[in-house]
Amino acid sequence: MSATASHPGPFRRLLQAADRGLNRLYGWKYNPIYQSGTLVVVLFVVLLVTGLWLLFFYRIGAPWDSVARLTASRWTGNWVRGLHRIASDAAVVAVAVHALRMLVQRRSWGPRTLAWVSGIGLTVVVLVCGWTGFVMVWDTFGLALADEGARLFEAVPLLSEPIRRTFSGERPVPSAFFFLNLFLHVALPLGLGLLLWLHVSRVARPVLWPPRALAWGAVAVLLIAAVAWPVPMFPRADPLVIPDRIGLSWFYGFWLPITQSLSPGVVWAGVLALTALALMVPWLTRPRQPPAPSEVNQALCTGCTQCSLDCPYEAITMVARTDGRAGEVARVDGSRCVSCGICAGSCAPMGIGPPGCDGRSQLSRVRQFIQSPALVPGDLVVMGCVQAVGDRAEEFQAMGARWLPVDCVGNLHTSTVEFCLRAGAAGVLILTCPPRDCTHREGPRWLHARLYQGREAELKERVDRRRIQVAAVTAGDALAAITALARFGEQLAVLGRPSLEPEDSLDAECETAAVGEDS
Numbered sequence: 001m002s003a004t005a006s007h008p009g010p011f012r013r014l015l016q017a018a019d020r021g022l023n024r025l026y027g028w029k030y031n032p033i034y035q036s037g038t039l040v041v042v043l044f045v046v047l048l049v050t051g052l053w054l055l056f057f058y059r060i061g062a063p064w065d066s067v068a069r070l071t072a073s074r075w076t077g078n079w080v081r082g083l084h085r086i087a088s089d090a091a092v093v094a095v096a097v098h099a100l101r102m103l104v105q106r107r108s109w110g111p112r113t114l115a116w117v118s119g120i121g122l123t124v125v126v127l128v129c130g131w132t133g134f135v136m137v138w139d140t141f142g143l144a145l146a147d148e149g150a151r152l153f154e155a156v157p158l159l160s161e162p163i164r165r166t167f168s169g170e171r172p173v174p175s176a177f178f179f180l181n182l183f184l185h186v187a188l189p190l191g192l193g194l195l196l197w198l199h200v201s202r203v204a205r206p207v208l209w210p211p212r213a214l215a216w217g218a219v220a221v222l223l224i225a226a227v228a229w230p231v232p233m234f235p236r237a238d239p240l241v242i243p244d245r246i247g248l249s250w251f252y253g254f255w256l257p258i259t260q261s262l263s264p265g266v267v268w269a270g271v272l273a274l275t276a277l278a279l280m281v282p283w284l285t286r287p288r289q290p291p292a293p294s295e296v297n298q299a300l301c302t303g304c305t306q307c308s309l310d311c312p313y314e315a316i317t318m319v320a321r322t323d324g325r326a327g328e329v330a331r332v333d334g335s336r337c338v339s340c341g342i343c344a345g346s347c348a349p350m351g352i353g354p355p356g357c358d359g360r361s362q363l364s365r366v367r368q369f370i371q372s373p374a375l376v377p378g379d380l381v382v383m384g385c386v387q388a389v390g391d392r393a394e395e396f397q398a399m400g401a402r403w404l405p406v407d408c409v410g411n412l413h414t415s416t417v418e419f420c421l422r423a424g425a426a427g428v429l430i431l432t433c434p435p436r437d438c439t440h441r442e443g444p445r446w447l448h449a450r451l452y453q454g455r456e457a458e459l460k461e462r463v464d465r466r467r468i469q470v471a472a473v474t475a476g477d478a479l480a481a482i483t484a485l486a487r488f489g490e491q492l493a494v495l496g497r498p499s500l501e502p503e504d505s506l507d508a509e510c511e512t513a514a515v516g517e518d519s
Helices: 010-026 036-055 063-072 074-104 110-137 140-154 175-199 212-228 264-279 306-310 342-346 359-371 393-398 414-422 443-452 478-495 504-513
Strands: 316-320 328-332 380-385 401-406 427-432 468-472
Touching: 010 074, 036 074, 036 175, 036 212, 063 074, 063 110, 074 110, 074 212, 110 140, 110 175, 110 264, 140 264, 306 316, 306 342, 342 359, 342 443, 359 401, 359 414, 380 414, 380 478, 393 401, 393 478, 414 427, 414 443, 427 443, 427 478, 443 468, 468 478
Parallel strands: 380 401, 380 427, 427 468
Antiparallel strands: 316 328
8 A cells, every 4th residue: 555656757758648638538438548459459350351351352473463453443442452551550550559658657577578578479470460461462662571571581591592583573473472471461360369368368357359439439530541541552563673662651661761771780680689678678677676476364364265356467366275274265476466456455354465555554554644643524535546646745735635645546445445534534535547547457446346336345334435536537637636636525515524433443343354363
């Protein structure tokens, strides 16, 4: 529960500014850059459907002519090819945004390393699929890609003869070359399935599809763009003719102007250096002192399995007890735990959580929070995720509220909320990240379920829900946080001042939950 707000760097501030703007336009549920990863899946489906249709018209023996006929067909080919092309460009953008978001938010190290490394593999497959698709058209750009690729691969000491001569114009390009491109263009997407499975294999309940309205909206935008801006046909590939223009794709051929001016050795050295740097990101972004994984107090664990169910990373399993008691006990896999503390919020007897963040530690911190300085009956308490709110202590204090930051609202034990209200707080406002941008994936979801839907460890029925408010705030949006507090204060004014209750009963419940801890 303890949290320290850190100052965001320039890239994170830019990301937060983009989030604020898009959230005002679309709302957090439909913010496209929150959904950049799932939009890649939507785009892949669009590419698969349109690609299968285009495949019926493609001819290996006459690649350019078959694509030209297809492009000339207004009803059966032109817009389909355009949709296929625009969706492939959009996929590169979505992949780049998703990777940048994970990097800026430092969600790439430790247990998330596999997701980052497999994401690099997914990116490479997407780019290679695009390159083979452009070569299949066999226009001036396709020839430039093939010729430059051959020049680079000739520098690798594995080939028995120069392959660049294939594109010199001495003889027709063999059909086997186009068959190989077609095979790779069709077969490589099958590998995306395996890489995607690896990409999400360490998370529970992976979200692979965006909200329906956003998915259909994205497809509609792509379709309109494909109809409004038809994809042109560039001149046929001819190695003996210097083309006036090359229809360069800046999404898939951005590297051509750079590599063509460099020697193959320099290009390969640059590729290897960039690849090594990308693979080292999990270690470069790792904190100097990584947070400790959750720990289980076997004396308190009742074997209810709730922490195992709620863990976003499947880091908790139930195993047979070894302390002589019947049943099972929770066990934390430290290699998968990201120390989000969501398990602490799900444990009614407060027997699990990262060191210093379990339920009992949270109650101890809340007692200190209430006593120093003493909580004045009628004060407002604001609890919030530091990832979203940052440090707003002075601003909230100026509005007559007390600020208690937390690492993740999913870590918040409901007893702490009840404790504040029993101590005389007029109300408790909980500020969360937008649910689709939670650093720990499911914090706002489980908090809401525990407060309002009876999910373990639920907020007791005796607590007046009218004095509790949950509001999602875009990271860095101070105005939204202050506005939420002002509105909540207006709602509480109608209810009047709360009655001050003794803390004894709550303390007694906590002691009962801990029976046997010292035995």
